[in-house]
Amino acid sequence: MRTVLAVAGLAALAWGGYLLAEFALASTRDAWHAGLWFLGGPIAHDAVIAPVVGAAGLVIATRLPTHWRTPVATGAAATGVLVLLAVPLLWHPLGVPENPGLHDRDYPLGLMIALCLVWAAVVAAGLVAGYRRRRT
Template identity: 35%
Template sequence: MRAARIALAAAGLALLGYGLHGWLTEQPGEVPGRIAFLAAGVAAHDFVVVPLVLTAGALTVRFVPPALRIPVQAALAVSAAVSAVALPFVIGAGRIADNPSAFPLAYGRGLLSVLAVVWLAAGLWAVQRVRRARRREHP
């Protein structure tokens, strides 16, 4: 097992080095912009995403019963990830007025459908957890 971990770590570092080399040598004039983009991503993560996740977790612990917490937290995390990916499509970021084929679908409706499935699955999971907890209480 140790040898496999070392091999995987070496392969990961090699791929990281390859990517970094390409990133720095491909169009070198764009490196400062790329560094600024990465810095903005780190700042957004640390000052926006982390506080939102911590707040959602604290509110969940405070207001959601223990048997329901894990399904609710999972559904919140999946909803946030799906919404973050879908948001540019929903708002039509980059849409060109003379090219109607660029965003041909109803992305808002699609996002709502995915979120409905996520929360339905979380609801079913929560019902299962509540039933299991009740069985343990009343054998």
């Protein structure tokens, strides 16, 4: 099974490399933008995101009661993922023709609803964990 998965992964990697080379060779401008995108992500992660997440984890581990640590850490991770996924749609107006049903949504409102649901679940999980801890 490992061999099958390894071969499939290598095939997907080769196909991605082929598509990247085709994209980069088609236009120098696009190649520069792709290169900056590939380099910018890791640099932004290592310079900004990782230190902020590390500091937040330290605060969670030292300031919150034990039964709130896991729900808050999970909620923070879910918040980060949701915001990261929403950034392209919130950053600038879409540069493509309208596609009914796809681009006609209120993305800021959708993000806020999703974040409210995540943090409502965090509060519920923290309260349940606190109740269980007091009962035992």
